[in-house]
Amino acid sequence: MTNLEVSKKLRDVAAAYILKNKDRFRIIAYERLADLIAKSSVEIEDLWKDGKLSTFPGIGSTLSERLDELFRKGKVKHFEEAMKGLPESLFPLLDVQGFGPKRAFKLVTTLKLNNPKTVLNDLFDAAKAGKIAPIEGFGEKSQTDILKALEEYKKGLTHEVRMPLLYADAVASDMVTYLKKNPGVFTVLPLGSLRRKVSTIGDIDLAVSTNHSASVIEWFLKYPWMKTIVEKGDKGATIALSNGKQIDLRVQNPSQFGTMLQYFTGSKEHNIKLRELALQKGFSLSEYGLKPLPSSRNFKLRYGAWDSKKGMWIFSSEERLYESLGLSWIPPELRENTGEIERAEKHKLPQIVTSKDIKGDFHIHTSYDLEPSHDLGASPLIDILHKASDMGYEYIGISDHNPSVSNHTDEDINTIMKLRKANYEHILSSNKSIRVKLFVMLETDILPSGELALPKKAFDYIDATIVSIHSSFAMDKETMTRRILTGLSHPKAKILAHPTGRLLGKRDGYQIDWEKLFKFCKENNKAIEINSNPDRLDLPDMLVKRAVEYGVKLVINSDSHDVSHMDFMPYGVSVARRGWAEKADIWNTMPYNKVVQWLTR
């Protein structure tokens, strides 16, 4: 059962509780867990198999039992009781934008739409026939809104389909450029998951600092690529682009921009925790400021300005707000309520790695044709060396794919590898002005047997190899783990590349026993790659965090197949930052003389 299916189940139960007027906080508990599971990169069913359900935030003793029953039997007695008496047909509607439990219930019961399989079409027909507007609480406007929402949903144009970070960056920066043309705009910043550098982005959130809110919002609504206005008010607006993606704008005057930044950056979980902390300290925190609770009116704050008209402390900078709550400023990448607030209280946040710390890149493909098993790079070594030099790197590793095994004899491959090494060395010696050090490496396939796809003798022509899985993805967890560990056991195998094999939005990763892998890597001094390709971003951030806790060393690689791809590095760095990795956790922040000892030993 996938995370999304489990999440939907919990959401349906929460909806049933809402309709039956159950305890508000029980409903929140179900909804909260549904949210957390939907966005978790750890499969909740895997957690259950490992007997670790209750380590997941939001799962206590009761929900642990319920989910256990769900995975064992495929259904839960308690859930079925909760939904008893409610028409099954209301639940599919909940996935459509604008439908909550109450409106869905009202519609399916009034219109007697009882077939859950056809309810979306049935409701669409009813709306077209004008049967919704006369229902109490609805009107002409809601009838047309429902038609539109159902159409978008059927077309798959919902903003819940997430886009890769790189793509969202491009969409956002286009809008930023546009907004800056308005003279009333002081600053405009991408916030939300974009600022937290989440690997995939749902909506694009932007905040503008201005003293002319109304005119900025008007300007925003005139954006040339806008398709529809979703929402519009004094504080901001939401538009949808023709690709279905939404852009959310909030405006605020500079004196209150700090709290706006904090609020709109999220995450939701981080904000809730922060607001609870503020309550403990005698304040109610909102996007506007810190409002003293009636019980603590005489409390003075060192930072922030007192706005007597609003009766609250306001903040122009985010740093001052965090300081006022007794916290260190928390980098956006850490704001997921996974312990960062507790650490910030003790002023012991990790010093997470930055792009400036990166001194090299071990995973670059060249255009040198060694008749590989997979795709060649597009750029020659000399271009890559110049680029590396421009980026200030001390060293790079060239990791072309291994020569195809099926098309060559071992003898052929030995020759190819020997020539390749000689070619690279020749390029180096004839370009003495280049200071960047070169590791002649390879990206070698781990075959289903666990053997590496390179004859024994050919290893003499490389300094080290990256190993990775490019075939037979559908193995069970145990077999796959054994396969990888066998591959990594080769003395020249130093790095496991794109470890989960996931392609964002296209392919889930294969099954691996992470505990076993981490243990092996730590004991044998092997590194795990964070692949910076925006379609991969693999190792995922949550697993980076576990690897770091385990003491496993990582490398951040671009996996460039073109010299321009070397600029992907900051995306990998973002993943590392989200996984709480410090400089010392990452091999390619180390100087050459340290790296050479590890890599070529």
Add this chain to the structure above:
DNA sequence: GCCGTTTTCGGCCCGACTGTTTTCAGTCG
């Protein structure tokens, strides 16, 4: 239903916007 360096009981974030209303419920983030 969850959760805990002020608690194993008694708390649980805060607000915007819309449509249908005459003061608010529902939905969303």
